[in-house]
Amino acid sequence: MQTRALQIWIDLAQTRVLFAQTDRAIPMPFLTVLVFWLAIIFASFGLFARPNAVVVAALLVCAVSAASAIFLILELGHPFFGLMTISSVPLSNALAPLGP
């Protein structure tokens, strides 16, 4: 039983160390280059279309979609901050059976 407890303790410690190594998911230069590519693509769309309301609206919606993809990437990158986080409900549920 002692070895078993020790094994679980080591597992816990391992997961803890893995958790401690959460750094930034994507590097900033990478993101800058990506946004630069997207800006160039959209600039070419704007260059060869006669500007009217529909064209501007379509470009706006497409730009929002592209930016939302980047938002998703960034938001999923750090799971403990921001709008989308891992819930601590399973852990607090674990507190109940831990009673003395």
Place this chain on the structure above:
Amino acid sequence: MSAVSLSLVAFAAIFGGALLGMLLRAVLSEPHLNADSRDVVRLGTGLLATLAAPVIGLLIASAQSSFQTKSNQIKQITANIILLDNLLARSGPQAQPLRQLLRNGVTILVEGMARAKCQCCQSRSVRSERPVGFVL
């Protein structure tokens, strides 16, 4: 900077690029925008689009899987804590202080997770960069 502000900057850059294109169209004279130059620009941006599309797709997939991994690790920790507590409960009275320690650790971890979330909602600038996993 937080994800929201960074993606707003990205949106401004992308839509600004589109507006810049329209502005250029207004400024440039007609001969610059003939069929040949249109073909060249189309080819160039086609290359960029094929570069950017898989990059974005793969990034989303990898971010999603890393998020999932973290979430699974939380569940794994929970299961391990309960198991460990059960084992300790069966090991007699000398293990009781350890159980108390474990319980305190879980409380601190839950509070740490909640605090990281709240701090980010209230003021994004003062959030602690210290990973939550340290507190257990």
